[in-house]
Amino acid sequence: MIAGWFGEMSGRAYIEGRVLIPRLRWSGAVTWVVDTGADQSMLGPEDALRIGVDPGRLIEGAPSFGVGGSLATYAEPALLLFVELPFIQVNRIVLDIAPLDSKPVELPSPLGRDVLDRWRMDYHPTANQLLFEVISADVSRPFP
């Protein structure tokens, strides 16, 4: 099982993982917001800046639409890694990357259904319990 957690003030559901963008060798840890309303996962501008994304090297993707309107995003093949002992579970996705000048820049990074649909989720905030069981992954890297 993968353990997530709930923000103490916001109550948002979070889960940590690692993102790798193989084409450009960018990587870093990310706190994802669990977002079943997101069709695809997106790296928010703050996380993108932090892990060293250079917009000059990105490929434009299709715009994303949400409550606040539309957002022109970049699209990059990426690997999302999560620890589910005794494996590192790897998801191969096309990751949306928000423009680095998006406002607000502290927009969180949503983990969308491109990953969540491959998991079973136990969402129980009153018991402070957020657990995920990986049903399928693209690669399961065992611990040696």
Add this chain to the structure above:
Amino acid sequence: MLQTDQEIFDLIGDPHVIARQIKAYTRSAQWLSSQYSQLADQYDQQWIAVFNCEVRAVSDSLDEVLQAVDDAGLLRGEVLTRFVEKHPRKFIL
């Protein structure tokens, strides 16, 4: 484009290292969450960088905080950055 499992294994490296990094990052994120009120009182409307459950840099701009992270010899990918404010925004994602 990565084709084989082995290519992916080679790229992601040692699972123990990955697990350790994710665990440390999670600890910092949960610490920040538990301390948010105090941090917002102290650093309202500022960016902070957190590493190993400790505030390591503070600035009005994310760029300056990231520069401070670089100057401290820390890896950006392992450092948590957040904009803290006394009245946090509501997000509908």
